[in-house]
Amino acid sequence: MTAPLTPHDQPSPHDDPAGGQSQGQPSGNSSVPPYGHPGHPGHPGQPGQPSGYPEQSGGAGYSGHAERPEHSEPGPELRAELVQASLVAIAVAVAGVLLGLLWLWLAPKVPLISDGSAVYLKNSEGEDAIGADGVFTLLGLAFGVVSAVVVFLLFRHGGIALVIGLAIGGVLASVIAWRLGVWLGPTSDVVAHAKSVGKGVTFDGPLKLGAKGALLAWSVAAMVVHLVLTGLFGPRDPEPALPSPATPGAR
Numbered sequence: 001m002t003a004p005l006t007p008h009d010q011p012s013p014h015d016d017p018a019g020g021q022s023q024g025q026p027s028g029n030s031s032v033p034p035y036g037h038p039g040h041p042g043h044p045g046q047p048g049q050p051s052g053y054p055e056q057s058g059g060a061g062y063s064g065h066a067e068r069p070e071h072s073e074p075g076p077e078l079r080a081e082l083v084q085a086s087l088v089a090i091a092v093a094v095a096g097v098l099l100g101l102l103w104l105w106l107a108p109k110v111p112l113i114s115d116g117s118a119v120y121l122k123n124s125e126g127e128d129a130i131g132a133d134g135v136f137t138l139l140g141l142a143f144g145v146v147s148a149v150v151v152f153l154l155f156r157h158g159g160i161a162l163v164i165g166l167a168i169g170g171v172l173a174s175v176i177a178w179r180l181g182v183w184l185g186p187t188s189d190v191v192a193h194a195k196s197v198g199k200g201v202t203f204d205g206p207l208k209l210g211a212k213g214a215l216l217a218w219s220v221a222a223m224v225v226h227l228v229l230t231g232l233f234g235p236r237d238p239e240p241a242l243p244s245p246a247t248p249g250a251r
Contacts, residue, residue, distance in 0.1 A: 084155055085165030092147050092169025092222075099143055099173060100180030101216075103207075107132040107181070110205035114194035122202055126145070132207060136181075137214040140174055144221025151222075152229045163223050170219030178209050 108131040111122040148166060154160055185207030187193050197203045209215075 019212075060170065081155050081159050081161040083162040085159075088151055088162055088165035089169035089172070092166060092218075093172035093176060095147065096173025096176035097180060099139055100177035100184070101175055102139055103132075103136050104181045104184050107135045107207060112190065112194070112201050112205045113202050114197075114199055116199040119190050119194050129205075129208065129210065133209060133211040133214055136178070136209055137211070137217045140170075140177075140214060140217030141221045142172055143173070144218040145225050147218075148222040148225035148229065152226055152233075156234065163226055166222040167219040168227060171215065174215040174218050178215065181207050182209075 009242070110129055110132075112119050113122045144166075151162055151166060182188070186204045188206040190205065223247055
């Protein structure tokens with residue numbers, strides 16, 4: 001015999017054997033399906049519904065890595081300016097030969113004399129050695145002005161490349177002129193020269209450039225004069241057109 005079931009042991013007809021919830025009584029959040037349910041608006045599998053996450057498009061606008069910018073080559077105008085600056089520098093440097101010859105010709109001579117045991121200045125109070133530096137400086141300034149004027153007349157558009165070409169060419173020309181004048185001038189071996197001419201005979205001393213700053217005279221003069229000429233007579237940029245005044249009453 002079995003014992004009769006007590007009332008509290010009998011299952012209620014409203015109990016849900018699977019979920020433990022009463023049938024016919026929806027829960028408080030049953031109207032909102034959980035995420036992951038096909039009916040949820042954010043479910044990624046629901047066609048035509050937004051997923052709530054930005055879609056990753058595989059089109060042409062998206063790439064896995066940033067595009068590397070290509071190195072831009074200098075334009076034809078810049079290349080032309082560089083070629084012109086190189087030609088200017090070479091021409092100015094070659095002109096240094098003329099500066100060297102003029103310096104050798106115009107620089108004052110330094111007279112020396114030997115007593116058989118030592119070499120002395122014939123005129124101890126003379127300023128001939130300083131005069132050689134002054135002549136070189138003046139000639140460098142004159143050549144710088146002339147070269148700047150010639151370059152400006154040939155290339156009126158100006159440009160910083162031409163100024164740099166003048167500066168480099170001026171330094172090279174000054175060095176060439178200095179070394180050429182020393183090489184063509186009297187020998188730098190004073191003792192041997194004194195022995196060759198004999199005792200008590202006056203001879204010219206070697207040509208020297210004591211102030212090495214004179215080597216920059218050509219470049220400084222050329223740059224200043226060229227910049228002044230470009231500022232005064234160079235081409236002007238077109239001024240922007242002013243807007244015409246509006247007619248009164250016109251809309």
